[in-house]
Amino acid sequence: METAILTQSETLTLPRPLALDCGRSLEGVQVAYEAYGSLSASRDNAVLILHALTGDQHVASPHPITGKPGWWARMVGPSLPIDTDRFFVICANVLGSCMGSTGPASAAADGAPYAMRFPVITIRDMVRAQVELLGALGIEQLHAVVGGSMGGMQALSLAANFPERTSAALIIAATARHSAQNIAFHEVGRQAIMADPAWRGGDYYAHGKGPEKGLSVARMAAHITYLSEAGLTDKFGRNLQDRSEKTFGFDADFQVESYLRHQGIAFTDRFDANSYLYITRAMDYFDLAEEHGGKLANAFAGSSARFCLVSFDTDWLYPTTESRQIAHALNAAGKPVSFMELSAPHGHDSFLLDVPALDRVIAGFLRQ
């Protein structure tokens, strides 16, 4: 595969305050984004990619901290499913995150980090910032909006709340509302962070490293939900880590323990704990039907977009039933929708991994 060529990596400062669902508004919001490919003269070939909870704008460029390839480098580039020879591909760091867009680690008007003074935001607030970015780039209507997991929630929200802004929406491994179990897992993560004395009520920025242990535990718990039980068994089973016998101790005897600990610790190098609190809260608050009078079909009443929904058979975080409910609502609203459950062993994380059927679905949907 050819590597995508980054054509723009910039930070836009919104010229006007961003009004939020909580009733507050934020001044001077920054939106860090990347773009690949060229915008056509008629400005009709833009594809907006929306990232997941811990993702960022580095969709197909190396991550500046980890040095790893962009999180969807396998999907975005010349001749790849999201073809940068054809499409002008944009990906922006979400509001509330920590990779250049305004979030709790950003300076408030008094020059100190917002920390917990940052307003509680919603998925719709994130989308408002994305729409402001489109305006600044002179894009009235997207060819398509594409997102997996929390990116799929944003794609749904954009199609519902800014229907004139996109002619197609591709939603992968997502849900139209967070379930009690989803909220419960996020709450465990938040409590793990807040239980860490290094969190200091959120005011840790001037005090070294912050709540790394709590954030690591939060990531470990979440990571389990991203993988399937069968996938974990195939990958690790009960294999021991660099030893032939159990040690009768509390070291990471099992490979799965060592892997999880590594996932937790590595995460703290690249992510802000307060951003984790705010973004998980936004996801928990997400209930697209509730925003539209309690009926999901109503959310799509104003849309003239084509929809495509994809779920994975081993995803137990946002299982196929969640996508099916969205498909039913779109059908009830009389909107064009294709919906497919793909078979893949990786659980929720399948949308980030090597699933050739997903490549074909995305390429095919964007070509229409």
Added chain:
Amino acid sequence: METAILTQSETLTLPRPLALDCGRSLEGVQVAYEAYGSLSASRDNAVLILHALTGDQHVASPHPITGKPGWWARMVGPSLPIDTDRFFVICANVLGSCMGSTGPASAAADGAPYAMRFPVITIRDMVRAQVELLGALGIEQLHAVVGGSMGGMQALSLAANFPERTSAALIIAATARHSAQNIAFHEVGRQAIMADPAWRGGDYYAHGKGPEKGLSVARMAAHITYLSEAGLTDKFGRNLQDRSEKTFGFDADFQVESYLRHQGIAFTDRFDANSYLYITRAMDYFDLAEEHGGKLANAFAGSSARFCLVSFDTDWLYPTTESRQIAHALNAAGKPVSFMELSAPHGHDSFLLDVPALDRVIAGFLRQ
């Protein structure tokens, strides 16, 4: 229902050292137990109940700390499925726990608590202590051994390793080995405890309350795995806690958050964090096939017991497939086994809750 009459609540001190799987042995092991009903003259009516991870000997008597009814008061008593008019019912706190049996909070030879000097124990070690108790009570062979979850693991281990000790084994919502996902969830809990500075490497006994925040997070994460997704949705859905609107804050807006926080905090009043580390480790180490040359059927070669296996259709911690593998192994070993999956909405915790079909299975199996 009539209340069970406690006939004995005692602590036995083992007269000889208990040899452990790790190679060490423990001197002066104490086993706190309760008994209900009367042992028959022929000593053939004893039923040993084995408790789960955070259970204890108070199977049908009020818990001394919480004041709540015994954890299986609905199952154990006169005319109840485990009928104390008919059976002599015994339940002992497991080795490594904190309700009177020897564990990490107990005094070592130097008078100070073992803390992390306590040896890493196994499910089989717990069973060794139970068998010593049977010896002290003069019970050569049990009428039946009964256990759910980790209690089921002990029941399997007892039937496999001490086959002469029981004529029947009833195993509920259990597994013959901990899966990678099971280990992963336990590791999250252990890391949450160890990340709490109040844990102090395990030496917190002389320093106030110990790692309450870490233990609370561990309990919250585990608690999610005990419930079904549908059960959580039925019980809580996205209902708000004592408010009509979201607060756009980090309070427990949702009932499920409030419930989980309560579960976490309440747990720290009654459980020792180091015990949680040791008992989860014992469960992770459990692999009955591995103990018997890698073939589960071999584990049961010496047994002449009747077996009954029960799983619940909404249990995703130890799902039906786990019980089915045990049933296959018992069939391969030519042992009498009945196996049923019961339908119940509560997930793994179904074995503790009101599931009338379980009552009938238990009563019927014990009557044979």
